[in-house]
Amino acid sequence: MGEQQRPVADLTTDYDIMDPGFVRDPFPAFDEIRESACPIAHTERWGGSWMPTRYEDIVAIAQEHETFTSRGILVMPPVPGAAEGAYGAVAAPPITSDPPDHHWHRRLILPVFSPQSVAKYEQGTRDLCNSLIDEFIGKGTADAAGDYAQHIPVRVIATMLGVPLEMETEFTSWVRGVLEQGMTDPELRQASRMNIIRFFVEQLEDRKRNPRENDLITDLLNAKVEGAVVDDIYVLGVCNLMLVAGVDTTWSAIGSTLWHMAQHPEHRRMLRERPELWPQAVEELLRVYAPVTMARIVDHDVEHQGCPMKAGDRVLMSFPAANRDPRQFERPDEVDFEREHNRHVAFGAGIHRCAGSNLARLELRVALQTWLERIPEFELVDPSSVTWAGGQVRGPRRCMVRFPTVATPA
Amino acid sequence: MGSLRSVRVTVDSGSCHGHQMCAIAAPEVFGSDDLGYATVLIDGDVPADLEKKVRRSEANCPERAIRIVD
Ligand code: HEM
Numbered sequence: 001m002g003e004q005q006r007p008v009a010d011l012t013t014d015y016d017i018m019d020p021g022f023v024r025d026p027f028p029a030f031d032e033i034r035e036s037a038c039p040i041a042h043t044e045r046w047g048g049s050w051m052p053t054r055y056e057d058i059v060a061i062a063q064e065h066e067t068f069t070s071r072g073i074l075v076m077p078p079v080p081g082a083a084e085g086a087y088g089a090v091a092a093p094p095i096t097s098d099p100p101d102h103h104w105h106r107r108l109i110l111p112v113f114s115p116q117s118v119a120k121y122e123q124g125t126r127d128l129c130n131s132l133i134d135e136f137i138g139k140g141t142a143d144a145a146g147d148y149a150q151h152i153p154v155r156v157i158a159t160m161l162g163v164p165l166e167m168e169t170e171f172t173s174w175v176r177g178v179l180e181q182g183m184t185d186p187e188l189r190q191a192s193r194m195n196i197i198r199f200f201v202e203q204l205e206d207r208k209r210n211p212r213e214n215d216l217i218t219d220l221l222n223a224k225v226e227g228a229v230v231d232d233i234y235v236l237g238v239c240n241l242m243l244v245a246g247v248d249t250t251w252s253a254i255g256s257t258l259w260h261m262a263q264h265p266e267h268r269r270m271l272r273e274r275p276e277l278w279p280q281a282v283e284e285l286l287r288v289y290a291p292v293t294m295a296r297i298v299d300h301d302v303e304h305q306g307c308p309m310k311a312g313d314r315v316l317m318s319f320p321a322a323n324r325d326p327r328q329f330e331r332p333d334e335v336d337f338e339r340e341h342n343r344h345v346a347f348g349a350g351i352h353r354c355a356g357s358n359l360a361r362l363e364l365r366v367a368l369q370t371w372l373e374r375i376p377e378f379e380l381v382d383p384s385s386v387t388w389a390g391g392q393v394r395g396p397r398r399c400m401v402r403f404p405t406v407a408t409p410a
Numbered sequence: 411m412g413s414l415r416s417v418r419v420t421v422d423s424g425s426c427h428g429h430q431m432c433a434i435a436a437p438e439v440f441g442s443d444d445l446g447y448a449t450v451l452i453d454g455d456v457p458a459d460l461e462k463k464v465r466r467s468e469a470n471c472p473e474r475a476i477r478i479v480d
């Protein structure tokens with residue numbers, strides 16, 4: 001697409017979220033916009049959007065769901081015609097829902113994601129991480145993103161949904177088709193979406209013929225709201241979302257934090273010596289390496305902080321930018337496991353706060369702990385060869401590291 | 411600031427959206443209901459030795475849903 005090629009004239013009026021330099025490292029651009037006279041930038045590129053960069057503005061937009069609706073939550077405009085056809089009405093509840101329906105769309109899935117409920121995935125996640133490490137620990141080198149991080153969340157979600165783990169490769173390519181390559185390729189985005197929906201249509205048919213015990217899809221199909229069984233289209237939408245929201249996001253967080261740890265022996269040592277820091281270290285890493293940017297559609301013309309926003313305009317909520325605002329966080333670019341004030345919004349804010357956040361934290365902690373136990377010392381092979389995905393979800397896609405082959409016991 | 415005092419803590423259920431950062435900072439004081447929203451585990455005053463942790467919870471809640479009453 002030509003749009004990417006034209007150089008950016010002025011970040012506050014012409015930013016390009018797909019610019020290769022921005023994808024690799026968006027933080028200098030966020031800083032420049034945030035400290036300019038115009039901290040809410042605007043661009044005509046990619047269908048046009050607004051991009052606030054201050055914590056306060058981003059959180060306000062997330063919390064004011066009546067003005068900033070979830071009719072469109074992707075950072076790119078919708079694929080023309082995607083809402084028509086057989087499965088055109090399948091959405092991704094609750095992320096694409098607005099009140100009043102959002103309330104029950106979210107309520108039905110919250111119990112499976114409470115801290116108590118997700119605890120049962122800890123041991124399985126640890127076993128999975130260990131088996132991935134077994135594959136490369138003897139080689140002295142590995143792609144921390146592609147050989148490790150990429151395989152963890154997709155298998156956890158497949159287990160949760162009761163769908164075949166052997167389809168991992170397909171699931172990953174469909175999700176990347178929606179959230180990564182498909183951002184600049186609407187045909188691929190639509191084809192990937194249809195692959196996901198067709199797969200879950202079959203899964204729903206299967207559960208209707210052969211209901212299972214303790215099975216999320218069976219339970220959702222039997223769920224009742226105000227006495228009536230929910231529609232299949234809701235269940236399809238939830239399955240679609242769990243795959244799309246649960247895979248790329250968490251994989252990116254695991255990859256970014258391993259990239260960080262590869263370059264910071266002092267942080268590896270700190271966690272080894274003071275394991276009680278783990279929970280807050282995970283929050284701090286989520287703050288600094290927040291992977292997700294979401295969008296909102298303006299409901300009615302408003303003036304927001306002096307910006308004339310029109311009904312239908314797209315507004316990006318860059319949680320990575322919010323989490324690095326020096327007005328909210330002292331020394332925002334520094335990773336500090338002992339930070340006292342950390343109201344980070346990696347998981348968003350307001351009524352759409354990530355429903356899967358307790359699961360995501362568990363996966364991130366277990367993936368890092370298991371790696372650091374087995375591979376306590378490691379470093380990047382070549383910092384300049386690390387590749388990144390960005391735009392909607394930010395994280396490394398290839399991140400080669402090397403380590404001594406006889407790992408010293410911790 | 412001087413010596414530790416006991417404080418009371420409440421969660422405004424209207425603005426809590428279940429980030430669970432309170433329970434991460436002070437698991438002795440905050441828990442989660444079946445849906446993941448915060449509950450206060452302590453009846454009455456929070457023991458003085460937990461005050462620091464409770465303050466940290468307040469400083470980590472993105473929705474500013476925690477109230478500390480001295
Ligand atoms: C580190 C990993 C993750 C990050 C950073 C993340 C981030 C987010 C963010 C920012 C939102 C808010 C969306 C909005 O405001 O429009 C969200 C919503 C959501 N996430 Fe996550 N997520 C992660 C992992 C997961 C996982 C593992 C799942 C499990 C399937 C999940 C399921 C959901 C769901 C269901 C919602 C929609 C909630 C609603 O709209 O009420 N996420 N996530």
Ligand code: SF4
Nearest residue numbers: 426427429430432471
């Ligand atoms: S951190 Fe705040 S929003 Fe989150 S559960 Fe605790 S009180 Fe609720």
